[in-house]
Amino acid sequence: SQQGEEDPQALSIQEGENATMNCSYKTSINNLQWYRQNSGRGLVHLILIRSNEREKHSGRLRVTLDTSKKSSSLLITASRAADTASYFCATAPTDSWGKLQFGAGTQVVVTP
Amino acid sequence: SAVISQKPSRDICQRGTSLTIQCQVDSQVTMMFWYRQQPGQSLTLIATANQGSEATYESGFVIDKFPISRPNLTFSTLTVSNMSPEDSSIYLCSVADTSQETQYFGPGTRLLVL
Numbered sequence: 001s002q003q004g005e006e007d008p009q010a011l012s013i014q015e016g017e018n019a020t021m022n023c024s025y026k027t028s029i030n031n032l033q034w035y036r037q038n039s040g041r042g043l044v045h046l047i048l049i050r051s052n053e054r055e056k057h058s059g060r061l062r063v064t065l066d067t068s069k070k071s072s073s074l075l076i077t078a079s080r081a082a083d084t085a086s087y088f089c090a091t092a093p094t095d096s097w098g099k100l101q102f103g104a105g106t107q108v109v110v111t112p
Numbered sequence: 113s114a115v116i117s118q119k120p121s122r123d124i125c126q127r128g129t130s131l132t133i134q135c136q137v138d139s140q141v142t143m144m145f146w147y148r149q150q151p152g153q154s155l156t157l158i159a160t161a162n163q164g165s166e167a168t169y170e171s172g173f174v175i176d177k178f179p180i181s182r183p184n185l186t187f188s189t190l191t192v193s194n195m196s197p198e199d200s201s202i203y204l205c206s207v208a209d210t211s212q213e214t215q216y217f218g219p220g221t222r223l224l225v226l
Contacts, residue, residue, distance in 0.1 A: 040222065042217045042218055042220045043155075045217075048213060050213075088154060097212065098143050098208050098215075100157065100215055102156075104153075105154050
């Protein structure tokens with residue numbers, strides 16, 4: 001079952017703009033991971049943030065985690081057309097080691 | 113990160129038939145997982161496949177419908193049995209890294225049942 005929700009469901013931006021998407025979840029977690037999926041293909045792992053971390057960076061990606069609000073955000077800076085994809089957050093609940101629960105996903109379209 | 117391959121990459125099947133999907137990893141891993149992604153939806157965990165023991169199925173998934181094998185630490189199969197159009201989905205396998213935190217996914221098998 002899905003752990004939580006993502007918003008927005010869809011996001012359309014122009015190249016060079018920033019894209020922000022949010023993820024909310026319901027239970028206590030060990031970590032939260034963000035993935036990218038291009039056109040129904042396999043998932044590409046982007047970044048993992050542990051429950052004791054508040055912010056993490058990887059290249060043009062910035063992830064925040066607020067465990068008190070049970071929410072996370074993914075920021076993609078200076079977006080490119082190649083960033084067009086669906087983005088999913090996935091949580092690893094503390095009571096289900098190794099099992100990921102996925103959000104509904106945000107579909108991002110970056111136009112040149 | 114682990115390199116994961118799946119076979120077949122896609123298939124079109126007739127209802128009532130079965131399809132076995134293979135997942136191969138380039139390194140030994142303890143935990144392997146099978147997920148389903150229905151059209152336009154997110155991923156749902158089907159089961160956890162551990163070498164040397166029976167697979168553990170999530171609520172709503174049963175062994176008779178989705179039998180799983182895990183003969184060694186680099187390979188697993190998922191069979192979709194007695195298929196119906198509702199089984200049309202992308203099926204993905206994943207593995208956990210040595211810390212069992214990060215999960216890496218295979219390219220998926222796109223299944224269409226007519």
